[in-house]
Amino acid sequence: MVNDVQNVPGSPGAQPGERPGAPILTMSGIVKHFPGAKALDGVDLEVLPGEVHCLLGQNGAGKSTLIKVLAGAHRPDSGTITWRGEPFEVTTPVAALRAGIATMYQELDVVDGLTVTENVDLGHELASAGFTQRRAARARTAELLARLGHAEIPPGREVGRLSAAGKQVVSMARALSHDARLIVMDEPSAVLDSEEVANLFRVVRDLTAAGVAVVYISHRLDEIREVGDRITVLKDGRTVATGLAVDQTPTADLIRLMTGRTVEHAFPERPGVPAAADRRLVVTDLSLRGVFEDVSMTVRAGEVVGLAGLVGSGRSEILETIYGARRATSGSVEVAGRRLRAGSVSAAVGAGIGLAPEERKSQGLLLDEPVYRNITLSTFGRFARGPMLDEQAERTAAREQITALDLRPHDPDRTARTLSGGNQQKAMLARWLVHGCDVLLLDEPTRGVDVGARAEIYGLIRALADRGAAVVVVSSEIEEVLGLSDEVLVISEGRVVHRCRAEQIDEHGVLDLVMEGSAA
Amino acid sequence: MSEQTPPTLATAGSVPPDPASPTPLERGRSPEPAAGATQRPPSGLRRFLHGAAGRNIGLVIALLLVCVVGVATAGERFVSVDNLMTILRYAAVIGVLSIGMTFVITGGGIDLSVGSVLGLASIWASTLATQTMAGDIHWIVMVGTALAVGTGAGLVNGVLIAYGRVVAFIATLAMMVGARGLAEMIANRQTQLVTVDPFLDFFRADLLGISVLVWIFAVVAAAGWVLLNRTTFGRRTLAVGGNPEAARLAGIKVKRHTMYLYAIAGLTAGIAAVMMLARTTAGSSTHGQYYELEAIAAVVVGGTLLAGGRGTIVGTVFGVLIFATLANVFTQNNLSISAQAVARGVIIVAAVLLQQRLAARQRST
Numbered sequence: 001m002v003n004d005v006q007n008v009p010g011s012p013g014a015q016p017g018e019r020p021g022a023p024i025l026t027m028s029g030i031v032k033h034f035p036g037a038k039a040l041d042g043v044d045l046e047v048l049p050g051e052v053h054c055l056l057g058q059n060g061a062g063k064s065t066l067i068k069v070l071a072g073a074h075r076p077d078s079g080t081i082t083w084r085g086e087p088f089e090v091t092t093p094v095a096a097l098r099a100g101i102a103t104m105y106q107e108l109d110v111v112d113g114l115t116v117t118e119n120v121d122l123g124h125e126l127a128s129a130g131f132t133q134r135r136a137a138r139a140r141t142a143e144l145l146a147r148l149g150h151a152e153i154p155p156g157r158e159v160g161r162l163s164a165a166g167k168q169v170v171s172m173a174r175a176l177s178h179d180a181r182l183i184v185m186d187e188p189s190a191v192l193d194s195e196e197v198a199n200l201f202r203v204v205r206d207l208t209a210a211g212v213a214v215v216y217i218s219h220r221l222d223e224i225r226e227v228g229d230r231i232t233v234l235k236d237g238r239t240v241a242t243g244l245a246v247d248q249t250p251t252a253d254l255i256r257l258m259t260g261r262t263v264e265h266a267f268p269e270r271p272g273v274p275a276a277a278d279r280r281l282v283v284t285d286l287s288l289r290g291v292f293e294d295v296s297m298t299v300r301a302g303e304v305v306g307l308a309g310l311v312g313s314g315r316s317e318i319l320e321t322i323y324g325a326r327r328a329t330s331g332s333v334e335v336a337g338r339r340l341r342a343g344s345v346s347a348a349v350g351a352g353i354g355l356a357p358e359e360r361k362s363q364g365l366l367l368d369e370p371v372y373r374n375i376t377l378s379t380f381g382r383f384a385r386g387p388m389l390d391e392q393a394e395r396t397a398a399r400e401q402i403t404a405l406d407l408r409p410h411d412p413d414r415t416a417r418t419l420s421g422g423n424q425q426k427a428m429l430a431r432w433l434v435h436g437c438d439v440l441l442l443d444e445p446t447r448g449v450d451v452g453a454r455a456e457i458y459g460l461i462r463a464l465a466d467r468g469a470a471v472v473v474v475s476s477e478i479e480e481v482l483g484l485s486d487e488v489l490v491i492s493e494g495r496v497v498h499r500c501r502a503e504q505i506d507e508h509g510v511l512d513l514v515m516e517g518s519a520a
Numbered sequence: 521m522s523e524q525t526p527p528t529l530a531t532a533g534s535v536p537p538d539p540a541s542p543t544p545l546e547r548g549r550s551p552e553p554a555a556g557a558t559q560r561p562p563s564g565l566r567r568f569l570h571g572a573a574g575r576n577i578g579l580v581i582a583l584l585l586v587c588v589v590g591v592a593t594a595g596e597r598f599v600s601v602d603n604l605m606t607i608l609r610y611a612a613v614i615g616v617l618s619i620g621m622t623f624v625i626t627g628g629g630i631d632l633s634v635g636s637v638l639g640l641a642s643i644w645a646s647t648l649a650t651q652t653m654a655g656d657i658h659w660i661v662m663v664g665t666a667l668a669v670g671t672g673a674g675l676v677n678g679v680l681i682a683y684g685r686v687v688a689f690i691a692t693l694a695m696m697v698g699a700r701g702l703a704e705m706i707a708n709r710q711t712q713l714v715t716v717d718p719f720l721d722f723f724r725a726d727l728l729g730i731s732v733l734v735w736i737f738a739v740v741a742a743a744g745w746v747l748l749n750r751t752t753f754g755r756r757t758l759a760v761g762g763n764p765e766a767a768r769l770a771g772i773k774v775k776r777h778t779m780y781l782y783a784i785a786g787l788t789a790g791i792a793a794v795m796m797l798a799r800t801t802a803g804s805s806t807h808g809q810y811y812e813l814e815a816i817a818a819v820v821v822g823g824t825l826l827a828g829g830r831g832t833i834v835g836t837v838f839g840v841l842i843f844a845t846l847a848n849v850f851t852q853n854n855l856s857i858s859a860q861a862v863a864r865g866v867i868i869v870a871a872v873l874l875q876q877r878l879a880a881r882q883r884s885t
Contacts, residue, residue, distance in 0.1 A: 325769060349771030357769055364769065366762040368829060373755070378770040380755050387751045431770070 022085065024049040024213050025070075025101075025182055030079035032065055039065040040076070041237040045215075047182065052204060052214045054224045054246070056258055057234035063217050066234070067184045070215075071103040072096035084181070100181035104171050104188055112160030117141040119159050120174045144173040147206070149199035164191040164359075165311045172203070183207065184215045189223055190447055193310040193476055194511070201227045219449070220477075221251055233257040258452065267483035268462040270502075273303040278336070280470035281353075281439045283322060286331035291317045292494030294331070299439065299470035304461065306485030306502065307474045308510050314494040315474045316358050319441045322472070323355045324348040335439055349378055351439075354432030358443040358474075360424050365416045372398035372412035375430045401430035405460065422453030429460055439470045446480060458484060478507045490514060578874065579822065579838035582867075586845045594852035603848065605731060611844035612737035613795045617808075618815040618822075618836045619744040620788030625816070625824050626748065626831025627781040628761035629688040633677060633695035634789040634815060638808030640703040641669040641793035646712040646803030659719035662797070667790035673699055674786015678779030692782075696812065703805035712803040723798030733795050740791060745833040757781065761828030817864065818843055821871040842867070 025047040032040040040062045047053045057063050068074045070081070072090040081088045083099060090096045096103070110119050117134075120141045141155040150169045153162065159170055168191050175183050185204075189197045204214055204227055218224055224231065224246060231244040233254065241257050277300040287293040292314035299305045307315045320326045322333050327343030334340065335351040348355075357363035365374050372391075375398040376383065383393045398412040407419075407426040416427060425445060432440055445461065446454045461484060465471050475481050481488060482502050490498040490505075490513045498505075498513045590598040597603060617634050624631045644650065645666035654661040673695060680691040714720060723732050748754040756777050759767040768774045789808075796807050820826055821842065822835030843864065850860040 323769070345768055346771050346773055355769055362763070363765045365766055366759055366829070368762060369758065373758075377759060377766070378772075381752045384752045387753060389750055389752060389755055 023047060023082075024084055026082040027070070028080055030066065030069060030081075031077045032069060032074055033077050039237055040069070042239070043079070043234065043237065044239045044242055045232055046243065047213045047215060049181070049213050050208045050211045051229040052208055052216050052227050054228040054231045055215055055217045055234065056224070056231055056254060061234040061258070062237040063234055064186065067103060067186055067215065067217070070096065070101060070184060097178055100179060101184070102175040102178045102180035102182070103184040103186070104175045105186055110159045110167050110170050113158065115156050115158055116145070116153060116162075116170050117155040119170050120144065120177050122174065140177070141173065144176050145169065147176070148172055148203055163312055165193070165196055168192060172200070180212060182213045182215065184217075186217045187219070187448060188216075189218055189220060191311065195310065197223065219454075221254065255452075268459050270462070270486055271466065273300050273486055277301045277303065280336060281322070281472070282334040284332045284334070286318070286321060286333065287329050288317060288321050288326055289329040292491070295496055297472075297489060299472060301468045301470055302465050303487065304465050304471040304473060304485045306481035306488045307472065307491050308478050308481040308488055308514075309491035310514055311476060313491045313514070315491050316443050318491070319355065319443050319472065319474055322348075323353055323441055325355070349435075352437050353439040353441065354378075354435055354437040355441045356425070356428040356432070356443060356445060358447065360421070360428060364428050365424060367417040368415060370413045371402070371407070371416055371419070371427055374416045374427050375401060375412075375434055377431055379431075379435050397434050398430065401433055405430055406456065421448030422457070425449055425457060429457070433464075437469055439472070440464060441472045443474045444476065445473060446475070446477070478510045482507065482510070576823075576832075576834055576838060579835060579842065583838060583842050583845065586842055586849060590845065590849040590852065593849065597852055598849065603852070605734070607844050607848045608734045609731050609799065610847065611840050612731070612733040613792050613799065614811060614814050614818065614844070615737040615837065615840040616740045616788050616792045616795065617811055618818045618840050619740050619833060620785035621815040621819050622744065622822075622824055622831050622833055622836045623748065623757060624781050624785045625819050625826060626761050626828060627757045627778060628764065628828030629681065629778065629781060630816070631677065631692045631782060631785045632689065632812050633673065633692040633699060634785055635808035635811035636696045636699035636703070637670055637673040637786055637789040638793045638796060638811060639805050640673065640699040641666040641790045642796050642803040642807045643703040643707045643712065643805055644669045645793060646714055646797055647706065651714070651716050654716045654719065659716050659722065662716060662719055663794050666793040666797070667787060670786045670788070670790020670793060671783055672786065674783040674789070675779065677786065678782030681782060682775040682778040700805065707803070707805045709805065714797055714801050714803065720798060720801060723794070733799060736791065736795060740788065741833060741837050748831060748833055753780075757831070758829060761831070763829070814843065817868050821868060
C-alpha cells in the first residue's frame with residue numbers, strides 16, 4: 001500500500017493557474033442536442049481541486065452526456081468550460097487527456113485482445129525512437145495495480161481473460177496513468193463487490209489528498225455518503241441543485257431532487273409463499289467443474305430466491321448453467337417436474353425459463369434494432385404466421401409492455417441503443433413477460449439503474465412472482481438480495497455456504513459468511 | 521417516472537396478445553403492414569430518409585450516374601434494348617451469388633468459396649455421367665446435381681464454422697481452394713460441353729422478351745427479400761449477425777442458423793452454376809473465378825454491414841447492377857479491363873467510407 005502521496009501521478013502542490021479555493025473546473029450553461037432529443041439543457045457544474053464531487057441523477061438525466069462533453073467525446077452546442085482558471089475548449093478526447101482530464105467510462109472501454117500493460121498505456125506508450133519500452137511499461141503498470149490494491153493481476157495477462165471487476169481495475173489504472181488533475185469515474189463500483197469498493201475508495205482518497213479532483217457518478221447513496229464531499233444533482237438535462245454538502249443533505253432531499261417525488265419503501269411487501277405452491281424449478285447437485293459445485297435449490301411458484309455472494313463467487317455462472325448457457329458437468333435442472341437437457345438454451349427457453357443477463361448490452365440486446373424487436377426476440381416466431389413475421393402484432397405486444405412497465409420513451413421503434421440503463425432493463429424484462437415465463441433468472445437486475453427506476457423494477461419482480469413465476473435473483477448488493485427474496489442462498493467460492501429465510505439474516509451476517517467461506 | 525403506483529402488468533405474460541384486437545394506441549395507424557418506417561407522421565420524413573428507401577437513394581443516384589456516363593460516351597449503343605439485356609444477363613449470375621452472400625454477411629459471416637463452388641457445381645453437373653443420365657431422364661437432373669453440390673459444399677462450410685468453430689474466413693478459404701482443385705480433378709482440366717439440348721433450350725430462352733437467366737435472378741432476389749425482411753428466418757439472421765450472444769440467450773439456435781446461412785450461400789452458388797452452364801454452354805473448372813469478391817463488393821456497396829446485423833437485398837441488387845453497368849460502359853468504350861478494375865476499387869472505397877459515416881452518425885445519437 002502506498003501511503004506516500006508523492007507517488008501519485010499528477011503530483012500535488014500549487015499548479016500554475018490554481019489558486020487555493022478556486023474551482024479547478026467550471027462548466028456553465030452546457031447545452032447539447034442530439035437529433036430528436038435535448039440531452040443537456042443548461043447544466044452547471046463546479047469542481048474544486050482535491051474534492052470528490054458526486055454527480056447524481058436518474059438514468060437519462062444527462063450524466064453520461066455531460067461527462068462525454070467534458071472528456072471531449074461530444075462537443076457542446078453552447079455553454080462555457082473554464083479549466084484551471086482559463087477558458088477551455090475540449091475538442092478531442094486527446095485534448096482533454098493532455099489538459100489533465102481522465103475519464104473512466106461506465107461501459108468498460110478496454111481492448112480484450114491486448115495485455116493489461118498495453119491497455120493501461122494505450123495511446124501514450126512508453127517508447128524510445130518508436131520502440132516500446134516493454135520492461136519499463138510493465139513495471140509502471142505493476143506499480144499502478146499495486147496502488148489500486150490489485151497487485152495480483154499480472155501486467156502481462158490478456159485483458160479478455162479478466163473478470164468484469166478486473167477490467168474495471170485496468171480501466172482505473174489507465175486513468176491513473178495519465179497525469180490527471182481531474183478524474184471522472186462513471187459508476188466505477190457497478191461491477192465491484194464491497195471489498196473492491198473499499199479499495200476503490202482508498203484510491204480515491206489518495207488521489208484527493210494529492211490535490212486531484214474526482215467527479216464521481218454512482219447510484220448508490222451510501223457510497224456517496226462515504227466518499228463524497230459535494231453533490232450536484234441533474235434532472236432532465238438540467239442542474240437542479242449544485243454544491244450540496246454531502247454530510248448536510250438528507251437522503252430524502254436528494255431523492256426528491258432527483259425524482260421530483262419521495263420514495264418511501266423501495267422494496268415491495270413479501271406476501272409469503274404458501275407451502276402447497278408448485279415446485280417450479282428444482283436444481284439438484286448442479287456442478288460446473290472448476291467454477292461451482294453441488295448447488296441445489298427449489299424455487300416454488302411465487303417465490304423469489306436470492307443468491308448473495310461476492311463478484312467471482314460463481315453466482316452468475318450458476319444462473320447461466322441453470323439456463324443451459326453453460327453445460328453442467330453434473331447435476332440436474334428440472335422445470336415443473338421435467339428434466340432439462342444440459343447445455344441447451346433453447347430447451348430451457350422452451351420449458352419456460354427466461355434469463356436477464358448481467359451484461360445487458362453485450363449479452364442481452366440488439367442495440368441497433370428497434371425496441372419492439374428486442375422485446376420479441378424470443379417470441380417473434382410465435383407471432384409469425386408460418387414462416388412469415390407479423391411485425392404489427394409484435395409492435396402491439398411490445399407497446400402493451402412498454403405502457404405497462406412505463407418504458408421511456410413510449411416508442412416501440414426507438415433503437416435500443418438510445419435507451420437509458422433502466423429502460424434497457426425494462427425491455428429485457430418485457431421480453432420475458434411477452435414470452436411468459438414460469439422461471440425467471442435475473443442477473444444484476446438493477447445494475448446501472450437509478451434509484452427511482454430501481455423501485456419500479458423491484459415492484460415488477462415482485463409482481464411477477466405474485467403472478468406465479470419462480471424467480472432467482474443475483475445481485476452484488478446484499479441489501480437488494482435480502483430485500484427482494486423470500487429465501488437467500490449465500491454463495492462463496494462456488495459453494496452454497498448458507499441458506500435461510502431472507503428475514504433471518506442481515507447484511508453483516510451475509511458478509512460474515514462470505515468472508516468465512518473465503519478464508520476456508 | 522411520473523406515477524407512484526407500481527406498474528400494472530397488462531398482459532398476462534403467458535399468452536401473446538391477440539393480434540386482431542389492437543390496443544387503443546394502435547388506433548389511427550395505417551393498417552398497411554409494410555414499411556413501418558414511413559407511417560408515423562411526426563418524424564415521417566426523417567424516418568423515411570433514414571429508412572430503406574432513403575439509404576437506397578444514394579445507390580439510385582450512383583446507378584444513374586453510371587448510366588449517364590454510358591449514354592454520354594456510347595450513346596445509342598448503350599441504350600439499345602439488346603445492350604440492356606446484355607447488362608442484365610451479365611448481372612444475373614453474380615446477382616444470384618450476391619443474394620446468398622447478403623445472408624451470410626448479414627449473419628455476421630463471410631463466404632469466400634462461392635465462386636469455386638460455382639465452378640465445381642458446373643463441372644459436376646456437366647460430367648459425362650450426369651449428362652447421360654440427364655439425356656435419358658430429364659435435364660432437371662443436371663439442375664438437381666448443381667444445386668445439391670452447391671448446397672452440400674455450403675453445408676460443409678456451415679458445419680465447420682458453426683460446430684467446428686473454424687473462423688469463417690479460413691473455412692471458406694479452404695473450401696475456395698479445395699473446391700476449385702476438386703473441379704479440376706473431376707474435369708481433368710477439360711472444358712465440358714453441354715450436350716443436353718433441352719437444358720440449353722430451356723435456360724437460353726426468353727420469357728416475355730427477357731432472358732430466363734434474368735428471370736431467375738429476379739425470382740431469387742424477390743425470394744431473398746421476402747426471406748430476409750418478412751420471415752422469422754430473416755429476423756434470426758439479423759439477430760445472429762447483430763449480437764450472437766444475445767440471440768443465443770434469447771433461445772435462438774445460433775449454430776444451426778449459421779449453418780443454414782452458409783447452406784443458402786452454397787445453394788445460390790449451385791443456381792449460379794446452372795445459369796453459367798446455360799450462358800456459356802459448357803462446364804469449366806475456371807467458372808466463377810473471383811466471383812466471390814465481386815459478390816462481396818456488390819453486397820457491401822449495397823449497404824449491408826460487413827460486421828453483420830444489417831442487410832439489404834434491394835441494396836445488393838443495386839450494387840450488382842452498378843458494377844454490371846459499369847463493366848458494360850467500359851466495354852462499350854473499348855477500355856481495358858484494368859481501367860475497369862481501378863474504377864471498381866474506387867467505388868468500393870467510396871461506398872464503404874459513406875457507410876461508415878452513416879454508421880457513426882447513428883451511433884452518436
